[in-house]
Amino acid sequence: MFTGFMANAWQAATIVAIVAGVVGFFVVLRGSAFAAHAIPNGAFAGAAGANLLAVNPLIGLGVFSLGAALGIGAMSRRGRPDAVTALTLVMMLALGAAFLSQSTQYEPEIFSLLFGEILGVSSSQILPVAVLGVVCIVAVAVLYRRLLLTSIAPEIAAARGLRPQRIETAFLVVVACATTMTVPVVGALLIFTLMIGPPAAARCFTNRTERAMLGSVVIALLTVWMAIACSYETNWPVGFYVSVFSATWYGVGRVFVAWRKTHGVHLE
């Protein structure tokens, strides 16, 4: 279970979980869940396009996820962010459908782009994933204070001359970067689950920012590790287990919140 191709799966999943835990914390805090769903899904269209042009799928993924992030950021200035996100998403998916109609790819290829193939990660894929992961973490560290301020206290942020739109676009670019690295490994649908469930659960247990972020990473790690082990034993898709465990953590978190309220226990 820990040798050969499985060793790659454990390494890749661990990197992905750490990045998803950190980036996801801000996704939940800032209410950017829709963009975090739209960017990986749109990126899938980029991979389909790259397939058609016979270039490296990572390039297609990168171009499309970056394009989605910048597009959503730019159009949100003049329209409702959620409607703009929806339209960007469907436009990219439609492009993906057009690409697929022109290529002769066999269907399981589509399936693996959407749902990922973590058990089929090759050792050559680990390095790019690790590099992009470090880039994401560094970017979050650099933006940390600004991200926090614009999400928790927009008035103070404005008083200090921060432009929320710019910060949001910069954050979406970080999401795009995380997407590019994770889609080939865990798939477009799964990365979204990891960015929402663990951070949302972690926020039920603490009010302190650093602790919630750490909790989010820990829960994300536990989720993927348990998912891989279960998937290895049963052969069912990893994505299924990741979503089940994420939802379970969140459920536990909500039960804890309810218990805390009835017993009047205050959080630190």
Added chain:
Amino acid sequence: MHILFEPGFFTCGPVRVALVIGAVTALTSAVVGVFTVVRSQSFAGHALTDVATTGGSGAFFLGISPLLGFIGGGVIGAGAMDLIGVQRIRSRDMATGIVLGSATGLAALFLYLDTTTSATTGATQQILFGSIFTIEPATIPLVVILSALTLAVIGLIYRPLLLSSFSAELTRARGINLRGVGLLFMITMAVSVGLSSIAVGSILSTALLIGPAAASVRLTNSLRAAMILASVLGVVATWLGILFAYDSFYWIPSGQALPVSFFIVSLVFVFYLISGLDVVRRNLGWLKAERLTTGSTPQSALALASKVEL
């Protein structure tokens, strides 16, 4: 005539079915979509297509009617979102995300079981992308009836829904159950979205729900006008898209036609971009004037609220 309409466009059976179903879906989606957009529930509107798709793949696996799966999946998803807290603005985004994440995980399982147990290769693509050209004529009456039902419910809850979309305080002051109205709308949206996902695929479902409505809402302050405009835009995009897709078979040398969803979504996207242009907004100013001049009734408060919002 042949420059625009390639031979056989009007005599082809599937095209006729697509024109009818497409128009019905576009119309219902536009009306529900205007409320979806002004209530800022686009994410839920899109997520419900994926949740409905999960229901569809579950039904496929269990061997029950896919339509039942799509609509059942959507309604359960809407209920779950409400339970987690979709009615509060702050947790709405997260509640939708949690339900969506769980649904996609389940979809992964169902699709895996579908493809490994029955080896129906077309299943994944059919469920994910759907096609307006492969609708069975027998489903037309069902789609029409359910669409009419959806519109009837919207008509029935129109006033409270309108009020609650713009002012929670005003709604509560009138003794209207805010959460009840919200849940009823979510369920209506789920039925509409489930219906359109099975009829035209989940990509088009979101495009027709959000695109025409978001474009119209930028051009007018009156909800009624927005609904009419959105319906027109939706139907035009759908019909033109079907025409282009049919013709594209003759454009591309390989004879590999482009998917109809690509054309319809592109048209919807272009409509949205055009609606944001200053020239268009200035010249369509007469659409805006209407409701803002009424007296000091709750409507004027609404109009004001909508002016700020839109």
